[in-house]
Amino acid sequence: MNNKNPTATVLYLIEHAIKEYRKISQRNISKIVKDITIDQCLVLIILNKDDKISQNELANLVFKDNASITRMIELMVKKDYLNRTIHQEDRRKFNLEITEKGKKTLELINPVAKLNRKTALNGLSLEEINLLEKTLNKIITNCKI
Amino acid sequence: MNNKNPTATVLYLIEHAIKEYRKISQRNISKIVKDITIDQCLVLIILNKDDKISQNELANLVFKDNASITRMIELMVKKDYLNRTIHQEDRRKFNLEITEKGKKTLELINPVAKLNRKTALNGLSLEEINLLEKTLNKIITNCKI
DNA sequence: CGTTTTATATTGATATATCAATTATATTTG
């Protein structure tokens, strides 16, 4: 009764699935853009939707620590994907702006990201995906309590 | 038609779920054992089931790179969770042995690990879990092709 | 045998993860 080895549980499978997905995603992205990680891509995609977001909010969206985001952004500025300027209303914050290089990169990675998702979910019915979402949401809620 | 933002897809939810699970797991483990990570716990649990395993195999089981495992083991030896000796038949390999401290730690973390899984999966029916497993396995297969 | 190929693990370089402590600015409150 629930005395399973962790490697025999569905939680281990979740870890496995996301790791495999990250692997093919990184592999496919790297074929097109050399010096970018999939997490940096996600940052670009999110900022592209809403560039008024704070580093804090960004960190939450990509499930990372503030410290990680600080360093990621630092690197992305250095690699000329982002510009960073001080926020005028709240001087603790920063404006994050996608550079021209960043925009061009987005155009390159968007189709790859789409293909990655399609590959990973190939053969899954809409019902299966909906159920998967529902179950994962339950797990997330359980863990947050 | 599949032109979703990545943050709106089920793959993002998978990432979210595992991150939340890792968070509560680490939090609960840290309450009981101070200087151990959940990945190090998993290494202990796996070695406890089969101590004849190579670093290579261990890396595969915990979805890590050989380089990561080398450094993890180095640390675990330093913290006296493991002993490492040269393998006599194959001198490229090592024997990994759990120390007394490691064994005591296992006894402490096993109930916590069990509780973590129970917490995360609370309220899920057996059918839901089976379906989740099936769907995740499909995704894993898709990504490995 | 010796040479080539393969397997196992390490090391270096760089990116990210995470916690705790810190800095700087905003907001709340007495």
Place this chain on the structure above:
DNA sequence: CAAATATAATTGATATATCAATATAAAACG
């Protein structure tokens, strides 16, 4: 308004992730 509190981001320390290059030993092959 000044002091206390809260928020945003950074920094330091340490662990892990990942790739490429390397060292060493074992296996395969001619």
